[in-house]
Amino acid sequence: xxxxxxxxxxxxxxxxxxxxxxxxxxxxxxxxxxxxxxxxxxxxxxxxxxxxxxxxxxxxxxxxxxxxxxxxxxxxxxxxxxxxxxxxxxxxxxxxxxxxxxxxxxxxxxxxxxxxxxxxxxxxxxxxxxxxxxxxxxxxxxxxxxxxxxxxxxxxxxxxxxxxxxxxxxxxxxxxxxxxxxxxxxxxxxxxxxxxxxxxxxxxxxxxxxxxxxxxxxxxxxxxxxxxxxxxxxxxxxxxxxxxxxxxxxxxxxxxxxxxxxxxxxxxxxxxxxxxxxxxxxxxxxxxxxxxxxxxxxxxxxxxxxxxxxxxxxxxxxxxxxxxxxxxxxxxxxxxxxxxxxxxxxxxxxxxxxxxxxxxxxxxxxxxxxxxxxxxxxxxxxxxxxxxxxxxxxxxxxxxxxxxxxxxxxxxxxxxxxxxxxxxxxxxxxxxxxxxxxxxxxxxxxxxxxxxxxxxxxxxxxxxxxxxxxxxxxxxxxxxxxxxxxx
Amino acid sequence: xxxxxxxxxxxxxxxxxxxxxxxxxxxxxxxxxxxxxxxxxxxxxxxxxxxxxxxxxxxxxxxxxxxxxxxxxxxxxxxxxxxxxxxxxxxxxxxxxxxxxxxxxxxxxxxxxxxxxxxxxxxxxxxxxxxxxxxxxx
Numbered sequence: 001x002x003x004x005x006x007x008x009x010x011x012x013x014x015x016x017x018x019x020x021x022x023x024x025x026x027x028x029x030x031x032x033x034x035x036x037x038x039x040x041x042x043x044x045x046x047x048x049x050x051x052x053x054x055x056x057x058x059x060x061x062x063x064x065x066x067x068x069x070x071x072x073x074x075x076x077x078x079x080x081x082x083x084x085x086x087x088x089x090x091x092x093x094x095x096x097x098x099x100x101x102x103x104x105x106x107x108x109x110x111x112x113x114x115x116x117x118x119x120x121x122x123x124x125x126x127x128x129x130x131x132x133x134x135x136x137x138x139x140x141x142x143x144x145x146x147x148x149x150x151x152x153x154x155x156x157x158x159x160x161x162x163x164x165x166x167x168x169x170x171x172x173x174x175x176x177x178x179x180x181x182x183x184x185x186x187x188x189x190x191x192x193x194x195x196x197x198x199x200x201x202x203x204x205x206x207x208x209x210x211x212x213x214x215x216x217x218x219x220x221x222x223x224x225x226x227x228x229x230x231x232x233x234x235x236x237x238x239x240x241x242x243x244x245x246x247x248x249x250x251x252x253x254x255x256x257x258x259x260x261x262x263x264x265x266x267x268x269x270x271x272x273x274x275x276x277x278x279x280x281x282x283x284x285x286x287x288x289x290x291x292x293x294x295x296x297x298x299x300x301x302x303x304x305x306x307x308x309x310x311x312x313x314x315x316x317x318x319x320x321x322x323x324x325x326x327x328x329x330x331x332x333x334x335x336x337x338x339x340x341x342x343x344x345x346x347x348x349x350x351x352x353x354x355x356x357x358x359x360x361x362x363x364x365x366x367x368x369x370x371x372x373x374x375x376x377x378x379x380x381x382x383x384x385x386x387x388x389x390x391x392x393x394x395x396x397x398x399x400x401x402x403x404x405x406x407x408x409x410x411x412x413x414x415x416x417x418x419x420x421x422x423x424x425x426x427x428x429x430x431x432x433x434x435x436x437x438x439x440x441x442x443x444x445x446x447x448x449x450x451x452x453x454x455x456x457x458x459x460x461x462x463x464x465x466x467x468x469x470x471x472x473x474x475x476x477x478x479x480x481x482x483x484x485x486x487x
Numbered sequence: 488x489x490x491x492x493x494x495x496x497x498x499x500x501x502x503x504x505x506x507x508x509x510x511x512x513x514x515x516x517x518x519x520x521x522x523x524x525x526x527x528x529x530x531x532x533x534x535x536x537x538x539x540x541x542x543x544x545x546x547x548x549x550x551x552x553x554x555x556x557x558x559x560x561x562x563x564x565x566x567x568x569x570x571x572x573x574x575x576x577x578x579x580x581x582x583x584x585x586x587x588x589x590x591x592x593x594x595x596x597x598x599x600x601x602x603x604x605x606x607x608x609x610x611x612x613x614x615x616x617x618x619x620x621x622x623x624x625x
Contacts, residue, residue: 298511
């Protein structure tokens with residue numbers, strides 16, 4: 001029974017021994033003076049052995065069982081003579097199944113004896129490691145995706161942002177209030193977000209918005225804000241849980257794609273117009289020319305032949321004009337790439353008024369203008385001149401015969417865009433019938449002989465070539481209003 | 488009926504074409520009289536006026552693309568007053584560029600005899616006036 005002498009709790013205190021041996025913890029005792037070691041049976045068990053299967057000694061434990069990297073931290077807990085309470089170390093021991101994690105507790109018993117416990121914490125340690133891994137993984141993923149989370153406690157009206165969310169806002173500390181958070185967003189988006197949050201609180205409606213915000217460092221970026229409401233059993237919103245993502249790069253490429261698509265659409269439309277002119281207008285000239293030549297052959301009288309020739313001449317003139325128009329449309333794309341300069345609306349408009357002075361005078365029209373809201377613009381002078389010129393001549397041409405023509409032109413700024421508002425009290429256009437055709441090529445709606453149907457077509461193309469838009473509102477016999485977004 | 492006694496209308500905003508049409512018909516002696524209108528509205532106004540009952544056309548050459556009232560709008564207006572017109576009127580749609588939709592529309596229209604693509608050649612002219620021009624599909 002010599003071997004068993006080295007077992008703890010064997011025969012002296014049998015009940016306690018049975019109890020202790022049945023738990024998943026090993027207990028040892030070390031005599032400093034004699035270097036003698038005693039292990040509990042359970043210590044063998046938790047290492048996966050039968051009692052006595054391996055050597056129960058100080059040197060076996062230190063040299064063979066303990067993982068070499070954990071040796072120093074374990075010995076430190078043994079050698080610490082000043083410590084009153086138990087010393088804890090996390091060590092790996094070689095079990096029958098390989099290395100596993102244990103929690104080691106060491107306690108001094110007077111001067112001569114040291115005792116300790118070993119508890120297998122392998123499962124726990126693994127989960128812990130996994131959790132840390134997962135957390136790092138989530139944090140790294142969030143960083144890569146530029147995603148942060150945030151929360152609004154509705155009852156306390158309190159706000160919390162994760163570190164990743166704060167990073168997106170480039171803030172060092174939590175915003176104190178919800179209003180302060182909303183204040184980070186660009187003015188035109190604040191209303192949208194406020195309404196979305198209110199709706200979420202009121203009826204629990206989730207939201208998904210693309211909004212621009214100004215970061216703590218003054219950078220303006222696009223972000224995606226998504227949120228859902230956590231509701232109680234009565235459907236009342238307790239909490240809004242949301243994420244915020246920095247989508248600046250995506251949004252910019254999306255916008256770029258959109259504007260490219262727009263550009264291509266417009267170019268495509270111009271090409272279609274070309275096809276239309278080629279098939280319709282040029283064809284009708286060719287047909288007329290052929291008809292005239294046939295007539296000329298058949299005709300017997302000289303005066304008749306002369307008359308026919310005069311028509312051939314007029315066909316030639318119109319053909320030239322059409323080709324000139326085509327040329328102008330081609331030029332729109334070329335000129336659009338020219339350099340823009342700072343233009344004073346006032347100066348340029350007066351110039352056009354001067355050029356059209358006789359037309360305005362003979363029409364007895366009043367032209368009013370006000371460019372005080374936005375006095376200048378960075379634009380192509382040739383285009384702006386052409387736009388003003390076309391709109392003015394149109395307004396004069398299609399003035400009402402029943403009243404004095406009043407034409408007004410003003411510039412305004414809205415949402416960082418420059419608009420021209422051009423209004424007249426003329427004949428107007430039937431928008432239901434012709435609204436979609438007004439900016440098309442060779443579309444004329446009035447019986448005027450000098451209507452060519454080219455002016456507004458060119459105006460629209462010039463505006464669109466520089467990224468703007470033109471829309472029209474009109475009522476028959478009341479007037480027409482053009483709203484032009486220049487930039 | 489002798490086609491040389493017919494009255495023909497040309498409704499087209501192209502002044503040169505109206506002249507050419509007029510001259511050609513005159514030289515070829517295809518009908519008694521040619522009357523020109525520059526848009527559908529003027530023609531409808533004339534047709535609606537009962538005082539013009541004696542001067543109604545036998546045959547109309549109708550352009551599609553016109554300002555004020557185009558060819559199709561003319562047809563809609565024509566249907567509304569047709570019951571009051573005591574004369575058979577043959578209508579040809581004449582255009583320099585006809586879209587597929589226009590072709591279908593013309594073929595299915597009970598009041599349109601046929602469509603002709605400009606420029607009209609002499610054979611088509613003759614057929615149109617002698618009444619031998621008939622719907623190809625029908």
